[in-house]
Amino acid sequence: MIDALPDLVRPLGELASAELLTGGQFATTYRVTLTDGSRVVVKTAPVGTDQLLAYEHDLLRAEALVYGLAASLPALRMPQVLLTDFSRTLVPSDALVVSHLPGVPLVDSGLDQDDPRAMRDVGAVLAALHAVTGPAFGYPCGRQAGTWRESFGAMIDELLDDAARWSVAVPAAAVRDAMSRHGHTLADVERPSLVHTDLWAGNVFVEPATGQVVGIIDPERAFWGDPLADLVGVDPMSRSVGTPELLEGYGPGLDVTSASAVTRLELYRMRLCLVMMIEITPRRFEGDWVEPHRAAVTANLHRALEALARP
Template identity: 55%
Template sequence: MTSSDTLSALVAPVGRLTGFERLTGGMFATTYRVTLEDGSRVVVKTAPTDLDRLLTYELDLLRTEALVYELAHERPELLMPTVLHTDYTRTVLPSDVLVVSHLPGTPMLDAGLGADDPRTERLERDLGAYLAHQHTLTGTRFGYPNAETGLQADAWPEAFSLIVEALLADAARWGTALPDDEIRAALRRHAGALAHVTTPVLVHTDLWPGNLFVDPATGELLGVIDTERAMWGDPLLDLVGIDPMWHGVSPRVLAGYGATSGAAWDVEEPDAAARLLLYRLLMALIMKVETAPRAYEGDWVADFVARYEENLARALTALA
């Protein structure tokens, strides 16, 4: 638990702390909502300090989050917080610190939106439109923005292979058994489909309901947070980030995307369908591999692991 004095020091370049509360829901960073003397609120995020428990791709993730927010700063349609202060010195705390503006709205998880709710229909179309805007941001190389991870390449098949191989190595380090040979065979079999992606676009990868802020009255999408896992890659990856449990992506998301981008998103086309399965495989790998280093506890863990084991098997079967 970070003390009041420590938080006061962290937000001092922005304002004087008068109150704070720890926010729950995330499983990586520690996050606080801080009230300043002028009545405004900011969000303070601190990275994990036990670096031995990080997966390879998780190195300096808060710096990636700050980078993406900075890229979005002149793009209000991207609905992201403003970076107010960063501290990478690791002197106040033994971790990176990010201070950002507080977004309006309510987390989708807490907004009470039902599956057939008209507000949900509005949100899904807004989310598709949001993705169309986000995917206009392009990079120079594929993979994770932090070059120190070593997970970058000039071509998408090579970058994707590096990302998967890093997860397999992380799994071995933590004693997590995986069907490595089947996974590598799937990547080789569908490298041609990955090669069709020639422009590295900004992909959030983690657009689950906890990272979306909405107007609970209308369902309007008001904000997007937690870009720490963003990468330069295939836009289709974001469809898996929206639907990490593999329930199925809403056609309203696809419609909102097409209406804004001016191009239909054909996820049934064979190469696109193969890539989506590879990204389902990637999501299942991440979720399964992170379980050991995170030392998850609770009644939910068994079902969580079983679901992603099932999804991994399902993806491998389809890719074969």
């Protein structure tokens, strides 16, 4: 990949240096400095699609699509797409080059991840994001449907198929029971909003001195669906619905207390825990962090299923 970087960025300028960025678990990402001193970010999808979950195919194309939508919406604070290469000729996978954002990831900023200023700004970003309406429910570059219930049901079915494919033990019967019991609540979602789904502290760039959010990245896992799913994505291991500051920044209009909303939040926790549990195997995650992570995700999944099993 790194050998192809000069040719990949040549339409923008001559490459001076490249730095591999760590922290992501899906794409390969470089910070590239051009000879004129400007910097860009180059991102390539995995070459081996046999290690991807069903929904993860064409994620960089989805990311480019979301950035394209954000280009006219400065409130989303996302990078600009500078070029794409989906020909898979210069590199054997999709490639995306975007502008370099200021600031640092909130997770690396030295600030608390629930920093009040940052959370208010994240809430405002989510409100602007959710105001964008899609053509249908589902993944921008994947399966779509006319209703959220049908779309979300297909997402869950795909994940259970992935678990079977990779021989990952998941409580499939309990998941199906939860969908059977509570799938009707998904019909309360009538508009396909743009949902980031992965707005944790690593994907939020801030000015460390103030906590001001100056950038939002990695919307490759976005879908058209229920805004409530983003409250789960902000902190996947939490049982809360966001900090008071986040909800304040979001403003009115987001129901988090009705019976339907509470149930849907548990369904979205269930889905995200399934993703996090299943992906460990095909990605071949390694390190001392893996087993504690697996245990925490499994516990959170069972807490969601227990809540969904109550009358």
